[in-house]
Amino acid sequence: MRIIFMGTPEFAVASLDRIVKDGHEVAAVFTQPDRPKGRGYHLTPPPVKVMAQNYGIPVYQPTTLKDEETIQIIKDINPDCIVVVAYGRILPESVLNIPRLGCINVHASLLPKLRGAAPIQWSIINGETETGITTMFMAKGLDTGDMILKAKCDIGPDETFGELHDKLMVMGAETLSKTLTLLEQGKAPREKQDDSLATYAPMIDKNSTLIDWNKSAQEIHNLVRGLNPSPSAYTLFNGLKFKIISSKLHNTESDKTPGSVVSVSEEGFVIACGDGKTLLVKEVQAQGGKKMTAAAYANGHGVNDTTIFGQ
Incomplete structure (x- = not known):
C-alpha cells in the first residue's frame, strides 16, 4: 500500500520501521518541527524524522495541517492510507477524507478507555491492571473512531511508565501490521465505540x-x-x-x-x-x-x- 505516516516520538518509531519492513510504500512522513532540547537548547529532530531520513523517506514538518498548501501536498502524494501514531496534531476533516482506505490510528489503550494524549501514564496512575493497543479508523472526535483490532497486556504492580511504554510500542507496531494486512484485503472489521464507557487521559501537566x-x-x-x-x-x-x-x-x-x-x-x-x-x-x-x-x-x-x- 502507498502510505503517508504521521508520528513524532519514540513510541511511533517501531510502527514506522515495521510498515517499511512489511513492504509498504511509505511515500512521505509528517512529523512535528524540530524543537530545542537539553541544557544547550540545541534544535533536535523528532525520533520519527531520524528514522525516516535513515530510510530516505521524504519528511514534512508543517506547523498546521489546515493550510491549503499542506492539504495539496497530501492530495498530490495520493496515499491509499494515512497511518497516525502519536503525531501530536488533530487531523482536520479535509485530511481525513483524502486517502481512499481512510486514516488509521494506533492508540495505546483499550478504547473507549483512556482517550487522549497520555493513555500509558494514566493507565498506571489510575491503578489499572490491564491495558493494550487499539487500532481504529480516525473520525472527527478525539479518539472516537470505529475500532479495528485490540491487543491486551497486563500492567505489573511495580511496572513503570517507561517499561509499559516500551512494551506497548512493540505491541503497537505488531497490531498495526495486522491491521494494514486486513485493510489491504478489504477485511478490516469496524466496531463502534460505546461513548458511555469513555474515560480520558489528558496531557500530563x-x-x-x-x-x-x-x-x-x-x-x-x-x-x-x-x-x-x-x-x-x-x-x-x-x-x-x-x-x-x-x-x-x-x-x-x-x-x-x-x-x-x-x-x-x-x-x-x-x-x-x-x-x-x-x-x-x-x-x-x-x-x-x-x-x-x-x-x-x-x-x-x-x-x-x-x-x-x-x-
Whole structure:
C-alpha cells in the first residue's frame, strides 16, 4: 500500500520501521518541527524524522495541517492510507477524507478507555491492571473512531511508565501490521465505540505530578511509577521541588503526619501516607541536583525520622 505516516516520538518509531519492513510504500512522513532540547537548547529532530531520513523517506514538518498548501501536498502524494501514531496534531476533516482506505490510528489503550494524549501514564496512575493497543479508523472526535483490532497486556504492580511504554510500542507496531494486512484485503472489521464507557487521559501537566501525601500509599506509588522516568512525581522539601523517581509499597503502618519520614535504611526512606500505610522511596532528585538513591541522599542531607516532606 502507498502510505503517508504521521508520528513524532519514540513510541511511533517501531510502527514506522515495521510498515517499511512489511513492504509498504511509505511515500512521505509528517512529523512535528524540530524543537530545542537539553541544557544547550540545541534544535533536535523528532525520533520519527531520524528514522525516516535513515530510510530516505521524504519528511514534512508543517506547523498546521489546515493550510491549503499542506492539504495539496497530501492530495498530490495520493496515499491509499494515512497511518497516525502519536503525531501530536488533530487531523482536520479535509485530511481525513483524502486517502481512499481512510486514516488509521494506533492508540495505546483499550478504547473507549483512556482517550487522549497520555493513555500509558494514566493507565498506571489510575491503578489499572490491564491495558493494550487499539487500532481504529480516525473520525472527527478525539479518539472516537470505529475500532479495528485490540491487543491486551497486563500492567505489573511495580511496572513503570517507561517499561509499559516500551512494551506497548512493540505491541503497537505488531497490531498495526495486522491491521494494514486486513485493510489491504478489504477485511478490516469496524466496531463502534460505546461513548458511555469513555474515560480520558489528558496531557500530563504540573498539577498532575505533585504528590499529595494525604492520599493512600497505593495511589502515591501509582503516581510515582506512572511518571517514571519522566517527568517524575514531585513533592516539596524545604520549599523546593524534590522529585520522587521510584518507590515501592512498604508493609508497615504509621500514624505519623502524612509526608513524615518513618525510618531510613539502605533501601531508602519510608514515608507515612494518608491511609496509615507507608511508602518506601528508593530514588530521588533534588532541585538542581542529580538522580541518586534515596539512601545516599538521606546520608548526605540529614534526612531522618523528624523530616517531613510536602512543605
